[in-house]
Amino acid sequence: xxxxxxxxxxxxxxxxxxxxxxxxxxxxxxxxxxxxxxxxxxxxxxxxxxxxxxxxxxxxxxxxxxxxxxxxxxxxxxxxxxxxxxxxxxxxxxxxxxxxxxxxxxxxxxxxxxxx
Numbered sequence: 001x002x003x004x005x006x007x008x009x010x011x012x013x014x015x016x017x018x019x020x021x022x023x024x025x026x027x028x029x030x031x032x033x034x035x036x037x038x039x040x041x042x043x044x045x046x047x048x049x050x051x052x053x054x055x056x057x058x059x060x061x062x063x064x065x066x067x068x069x070x071x072x073x074x075x076x077x078x079x080x081x082x083x084x085x086x087x088x089x090x091x092x093x094x095x096x097x098x099x100x101x102x103x104x105x106x107x108x109x110x111x112x113x114x115x116x
Contacts, residue, residue, distance in 0.1 A: 012036055018062040022069035025054065029073060033080060046081055046088040050074050052095025052103045060096055067099065071106050078114040 007013065014032050016025065037043075053061030055070055065073070081088050090111060092104050 016063065019064045021064045022066050022072070025063065025065050026069060026072060026076070029076065033077065037080060037084060037086075041084075043086060046086050048077055048081070048088050048090045049093055050077070050090060050103075050107050051093045052097075052100050053093075055095065055097060055099065055103070057097045057099065058095060061094065067102075070103055071110065074107050074110050075114060078110055082114055 012032075014028060016028070050073075051061075052058065052070060054063045054065040054073070055061065056064045056066055078090075090107065092107060095103055
């Protein structure tokens with residue numbers, strides 16, 4: 001895999017199956033992100049890496065998340081951070097398709113909509 005060695009050294013690494021679809025991906029995200037944020041409730045700052053290589057048409061990511069699924073992921077993460085009043089820096093990464101620029105625009109709109 002991508003990360004070698006003892007899984008105990010990577011407690012927040014969540015293995016995902018290649019080709020995972022929206023529902024399963026978002027269900028895992030909703031469970032694991034809330035758990036992570038609860039366990040780290042003393043956090044004072046968050047760096048959110050909104051990678052687009054989860055998109056179904058991205059050959060490097062090998063996941064099956066639809067365009068709407070990527071947008072839903074970003075909205076959920078932003079809502080969680082906003083509800084917890086956590087300051088955050090948001091950056092994009094990954095995304096090796098002709099659609100990648102649209103994800104960046106959607107993310108910018110989501111930041112404005114969720115935080116206002």
